[in-house]
Amino acid sequence: MGSFDFVIPIVLLLVMILAYQSLKIANENERFAVFMLGRFMAFKGPGLVFKTGAMKLVRLRVGDVGVVSGSEFVRFGESDVPVAQASEFRTGDSVRILSFGDDGPFLTRSDEKATQRCPQCGHQF
Secondary structure (H helix, E strand, C coil), X not given: CCCCCCHHHHHHHHHXXXXXXXXXXXXXXXXXXXXXXXXXXXXXXXXXXECCCCEEEEEEECXXXXXXXXXXXXXXCXXXXXXXXXXXXXXXXXXXXXXXXXXXXXXXECCCCCCCECCCCCCEC
């Protein structure tokens, strides 16, 4: 045994910390909209989602309110998420997430204003 015996446990500890921070959990009524380098990739969840450094995850919950920003996009917080059903609404309409399907969220018209959520903890402001 050499003088570098302390290096292996430190490296293993760092790898375990990075793996722990990369795992995100989406509950039954949540999905993540996954963006890679600014481009939408897919909806992930429920369950464990592995996040790499180049990914941005936007948590969408049943009941979240967004604003239709185009014929294919709805703005939730500060991110435009592509939604197939968005073409049924006019630009500027306020919509709420009813449920999730294989191709994304199902929306309904809402009377509430869209609120922003903290990306770290999820509280509204």
